[in-house]
Amino acid sequence: MTDRLPHEKGFHVSWDQIHRDARALAWRLDGLGPDGEAGEQGGGWRAVVAITRGGMAPAMIVARELDIRTVDTISVKSYDHQAQSEAHVLKSPDAKMMGDGTGILIIDDLVDSGKTLELVRALYPNAHFATVYAKPSGRQQVDTFVTEVSQDTWIFFPWDMAMQYVPPYRGQD
Ligand SMILES: O=P(O)(O)OC[C@H]1O[C@H](OP(=O)(O)OP(=O)(O)O)[C@H](O)[C@@H]1O
Ligand code: HPA
Numbered sequence: 001m002t003d004r005l006p007h008e009k010g011f012h013v014s015w016d017q018i019h020r021d022a023r024a025l026a027w028r029l030d031g032l033g034p035d036g037e038a039g040e041q042g043g044g045w046r047a048v049v050a051i052t053r054g055g056m057a058p059a060m061i062v063a064r065e066l067d068i069r070t071v072d073t074i075s076v077k078s079y080d081h082q083a084q085s086e087a088h089v090l091k092s093p094d095a096k097m098m099g100d101g102t103g104i105l106i107i108d109d110l111v112d113s114g115k116t117l118e119l120v121r122a123l124y125p126n127a128h129f130a131t132v133y134a135k136p137s138g139r140q141q142v143d144t145f146v147t148e149v150s151q152d153t154w155i156f157f158p159w160d161m162a163m164q165y166v167p168p169y170r171g172q173d
């Protein structure tokens, strides 16, 4: 619930908005890969790797936009609800495909403290790291992102929300 948040502000993202923002991310990434120019197959990238679970929806949209068919996942857990704990890898992507990360696009929904990306970057130092949203503390960990929000903002994604009744502004006491 919003009134129990440790953060001052809430940024509520709809499916439509994450779709638009993930598309904008794809367009920024087109041609940045080591193997290509903008408009070439896969935008120059060999594969997309989603950081589960939050990175899966943006990674699917980026892979679709850039026509990348090779998609894998890395599973990193760093939060229990809104409480941060030690980040650790639960499942790794295909080691042969990954190499040192060259030509691999690693996607997450957001970077907050940067701990998740720091862990993954240590494993694949030559990969390109992209998120849809970024907070200032983790911004250095991400190579490409779309929108920055303040550190005291909690981002609510559509997969964590549901439509519900809201009382009128001029309510009854
Ligand atoms: O920059 P950081 O402070 O590390 O935080 C960002 C990470 O935290 C969230 O994932 P979470 O670990 O909650 O798992 P989930 O994607 O499965 O929800 C989010 O999806 C990012 O992956
Ligand atoms: O602002 C956030 N929103 C959702 N998940 C998160 N994980 C870390 N920060 C956030």
Ligand SMILES: [Mg+2]
Pocket (backbone or CB within 6 Å): 051, 052, 053, 054, 055, 108, 109
């Ligand atoms: Mg995540």
